[in-house]
Amino acid sequence: MIIVTGGAGFIGSNLVKTLNHRGVSDILVVDNLSNAEKIHNLSDLDIIDYMDKHEFLSAVEANKSIGPVSAILHQGACSDTMATDGKYVLENNFTYSKKLYRYCASHKVQYIYASSASVYGAGKVFDEEPKNESALNAYAWSKLLFDQFVRRQPAAEFQCVGLRYFNVYGSREQHKGRMASVAWHFYNQYLENGQVQLFEGSDGYAHGEQQRDFVSVEDVIRINLYLMDNQTISGIYNAGTGQAQSFNDVATAVINTCRHYQGKGRTTLEQAQGDGEITYVPMPQALHGKYQSYTRASLENLRAVGYREEFYDVEKGVGKYINELLSAQR
Numbered sequence: 001m002i003i004v005t006g007g008a009g010f011i012g013s014n015l016v017k018t019l020n021h022r023g024v025s026d027i028l029v030v031d032n033l034s035n036a037e038k039i040h041n042l043s044d045l046d047i048i049d050y051m052d053k054h055e056f057l058s059a060v061e062a063n064k065s066i067g068p069v070s071a072i073l074h075q076g077a078c079s080d081t082m083a084t085d086g087k088y089v090l091e092n093n094f095t096y097s098k099k100l101y102r103y104c105a106s107h108k109v110q111y112i113y114a115s116s117a118s119v120y121g122a123g124k125v126f127d128e129e130p131k132n133e134s135a136l137n138a139y140a141w142s143k144l145l146f147d148q149f150v151r152r153q154p155a156a157e158f159q160c161v162g163l164r165y166f167n168v169y170g171s172r173e174q175h176k177g178r179m180a181s182v183a184w185h186f187y188n189q190y191l192e193n194g195q196v197q198l199f200e201g202s203d204g205y206a207h208g209e210q211q212r213d214f215v216s217v218e219d220v221i222r223i224n225l226y227l228m229d230n231q232t233i234s235g236i237y238n239a240g241t242g243q244a245q246s247f248n249d250v251a252t253a254v255i256n257t258c259r260h261y262q263g264k265g266r267t268t269l270e271q272a273q274g275d276g277e278i279t280y281v282p283m284p285q286a287l288h289g290k291y292q293s294y295t296r297a298s299l300e301n302l303r304a305v306g307y308r309e310e311f312y313d314v315e316k317g318v319g320k321y322i323n324e325l326l327s328a329q330r
Helices: 010-021 036-041 053-061 086-107 138-152 174-179 182-193 217-229 247-261 269-274 300-304 314-329
Strands: 002-005 027-031 049-052 071-074 110-116 160-165 167-169 196-199 214-216 235-239 278-281
Touching (some): 002 010, 010 036, 010 217, 036 174, 071 086, 071 217, 086 138, 110 138, 110 217, 138 235, 160 217, 167 182, 167 217, 182 196, 182 247, 214 217, 214 314, 217 235, 247 269, 247 278, 247 314
Parallel strands (some): 027 049, 071 110, 160 235, 196 278
């Protein structure tokens, strides 16, 4: 049996869906369904059982065998980068992860967990070294704290992998609200108002030219399952494309995909700006000093363990995603 925590969430439900495509349904989904919207992510999945997070943690804390478990894919977390309740964030992202680590160590179960590129803070170097890490908020610190915990453990007799997700976008994120990807927000803004709003320039970048490593959830799932299939690999690895692209690039990809669907011709960034399809607003005060204006995953370590797949760029990946959203409206 494979356990997917956060299995009703964004990345977790995509993992379950892809496992189903492989013919795997012996899956226990663990989640907290206080947000009932997440149930939609489970409705088309084939799983053996569902367990509430608190019930699951009680079994883990008692070190009870949950069954013949081969792997835990730990995606459950508080993902709000603006969360102000540090106690809640640490309980969900650090304490929870430590308990699962100890369970996997005790039962010799593969453990692949979600870390985050937020651990790099405002730095400009993104390889998986402590010298490059500096968290800007409680969420980032909680993720970094667990990575540091893992590094301090003696050589393990089970697979333990941390994946530092960069800016992930794709299907099944509709429940995330404010924390959904910019591609999702731009799509909804454009359908509602015929325009998208980006942040004005910051940290020396012009309006909308802040750059991130935007990675499709499909690519993230491929990385997870490659590592699950190769259980001799352990360590902390970046899960990004290795390329930095601007928020303007994402906005243009969204707009052009929508325009094509509406039977309109393509536009350029300059034309979209001039026509008011792209506008800029001041960055919220709450984000000042806590915002990553540039990220780009180093893939050297991931490639070194044999991962050879190519990644979607923004135009292809975002375009594919927006086409899926538009098709679902028909």
